[in-house]
Amino acid sequence: MISLQNVSKFYPPTQKGGKPVLAVDDFDAQIEAGEFVCIVGPSGCGKTTVLNMVAGFESVSQGDIVVNGVPVRKPGPDRAVVFQQPSLLPWMTVFDNIGFGLTLQEGRKTRSHDKVAKIIEIMGLKGFENHFPYQLSGGMQQRAAIARALITEPQMLLMDEPFGALDAQTRTDMQKFLLTIWDRLRPTVLFITHDVEEAIVLADRVIVMTPRPGRIAQVIDIGLGRPRNWDMVLSPEFLRYKKEVLHILRPPHSQTAG
Amino acid sequence: MGYSYMASDELDAESAEGALEQKVWKEDKKPYRGYVPWLVAVIMIALWWGVTALNLFPPTALPSPGAVVHDFITVATVGYSGEPLLTSTLYSLGRITTGFIAAVVVGVPIGFWMASTDWVFLAIDPLLQFLRPIPPLAYIPVMIVWFGIGETSKVVLIFFCTIPIIIISAMSGVKSVQETRIRVAQCLGANKRQIFRYVIFPSALPEIFTGMRVGIGIAWTCLVAAEMIAASKGLGWMIESAGNELQIGVVFVGIVMIGLLGYGMELIIRSIEHRVTPWKGKA
Ligand SMILES: Nc1ncnc2c1ncn2[C@@H]1O[C@H](COP(=O)(O)OP(=O)(O)OP(=O)(O)O)[C@@H](O)[C@H]1O
Ligand SMILES: [Mg+2]
Numbered sequence: 001m002i003s004l005q006n007v008s009k010f011y012p013p014t015q016k017g018g019k020p021v022l023a024v025d026d027f028d029a030q031i032e033a034g035e036f037v038c039i040v041g042p043s044g045c046g047k048t049t050v051l052n053m054v055a056g057f058e059s060v061s062q063g064d065i066v067v068n069g070v071p072v073r074k075p076g077p078d079r080a081v082v083f084q085q086p087s088l089l090p091w092m093t094v095f096d097n098i099g100f101g102l103t104l105q106e107g108r109k110t111r112s113h114d115k116v117a118k119i120i121e122i123m124g125l126k127g128f129e130n131h132f133p134y135q136l137s138g139g140m141q142q143r144a145a146i147a148r149a150l151i152t153e154p155q156m157l158l159m160d161e162p163f164g165a166l167d168a169q170t171r172t173d174m175q176k177f178l179l180t181i182w183d184r185l186r187p188t189v190l191f192i193t194h195d196v197e198e199a200i201v202l203a204d205r206v207i208v209m210t211p212r213p214g215r216i217a218q219v220i221d222i223g224l225g226r227p228r229n230w231d232m233v234l235s236p237e238f239l240r241y242k243k244e245v246l247h248i249l250r251p252p253h254s255q256t257a258g
Numbered sequence: 259m260g261y262s263y264m265a266s267d268e269l270d271a272e273s274a275e276g277a278l279e280q281k282v283w284k285e286d287k288k289p290y291r292g293y294v295p296w297l298v299a300v301i302m303i304a305l306w307w308g309v310t311a312l313n314l315f316p317p318t319a320l321p322s323p324g325a326v327v328h329d330f331i332t333v334a335t336v337g338y339s340g341e342p343l344l345t346s347t348l349y350s351l352g353r354i355t356t357g358f359i360a361a362v363v364v365g366v367p368i369g370f371w372m373a374s375t376d377w378v379f380l381a382i383d384p385l386l387q388f389l390r391p392i393p394p395l396a397y398i399p400v401m402i403v404w405f406g407i408g409e410t411s412k413v414v415l416i417f418f419c420t421i422p423i424i425i426i427s428a429m430s431g432v433k434s435v436q437e438t439r440i441r442v443a444q445c446l447g448a449n450k451r452q453i454f455r456y457v458i459f460p461s462a463l464p465e466i467f468t469g470m471r472v473g474i475g476i477a478w479t480c481l482v483a484a485e486m487i488a489a490s491k492g493l494g495w496m497i498e499s500a501g502n503e504l505q506i507g508v509v510f511v512g513i514v515m516i517g518l519l520g521y522g523m524e525l526i527i528r529s530i531e532h533r534v535t536p537w538k539g540k541a
Pocket of ligand 2: 047048084160
């Protein structure tokens, strides 16, 4: 369980004598064990900041983040992260990158070849095991980064716009794959996205944020049933949720803003 | 368990093999430019020859290429002052290599340590910056007093002149590591040692190699100074002593030898660099 208790985050002023930047303001949310929660919000509203605080990369300025009863102090292998920017290690092959978490656990180069090979196949990266990241396309790099996060089967998955770099078809495939995994392993997922449809398709709950400083505008429960039927994106229910979220993101009286 | 339950057909893997057969791979050929360095060498030698043939300078100031080749053969066979060229070359190579390798072996860990610990940086940095501008010649008396006139003082001189750039490059290599990459390792459960081994060290490698390439050049520039310390063998000694006897041809032989050896060492380090850090500049 992830519990964010009235969390605020200030970044230090960018210039001397400037004011500190309030990136996240009074963020209060509970994410139950095994729950799939999406955060949507405009660019720069503090989504990545929230995720970085849960991961333990950034400290909170005010409030507390408690994971399974323990306040977050530093990053840990219980919370795997998929980063928004490319993050594969350029000096390792695709195989070694994906097996990196296992290598760290085992204290030497991983011997769980089957495990790595299996996920490489699932991610459509077969034949690229011995390539270096710079020899892959952006979307392939991102798929490898997702595989790296999944391979240790973490209790919690923190994903920062993981599918942003993928084409529509691969993106749908990845969404299905993620939901299948989630269904079997039931990790707690905190998933950040720009894409309102993606949020509704995936999540049990969608947290909609305001533009900076990031606050929670509204939390919407998605009652679309599981496992998700992919045709539902055309259903009136789905469209109602979509309208609701878009309405919060772009209130009718401020069409031009954002 | 885990994702491994998934049959691979649940998610189609890309299968482009079929289409591949009809297409032919054509290498992206760059025009051949390997002759450029040779061309430059030929032009330089031709210019040198032209200038001497026109007698623009007295032969005691600029000997002709032919005279230098003649001196080379003499020095290589008979030797200079009884020391054959090969002996001098091997002695110089030995001093340079020992001093340089010692500088890398000692300098890289110091650089890492300075980058990771504030007080170590504050303690060593002033010392380093203080030593850096001191010319190698100024060290000579100190080296003789401290380390005598044997091989040690010569190697130590080269070591001292080379180590600052190695320390600085190792330090800046560590500082240039991308935060996200450290975070990747942290959230997969890496301890401090593993973060160093899998992230920080490889990140620093490209800059360490650049430092080594600069450093090997510095080491060679110190050679004459080092061999002014009571040497009776070595290329630096040969240049210094032939210069005093106005045997300008032998001086040129020494200069060309140092230039070629320095170039060769640079090429060796460069090829190791290519092999060890193939991703350099691409990520
Ligand atoms: N390291 C930092 N130092 C100072 N300010 C920062 C820092 N990181 C982020 N910010 C500020 O905090 C705000 C929130 O940034 P954040 O990266 O969390 O946005 P985001 O919601 O993830 O945006 P996007 O959707 O574009 O990724 C931004 O407006 C940015 O200016
Ligand atoms: Mg972001």
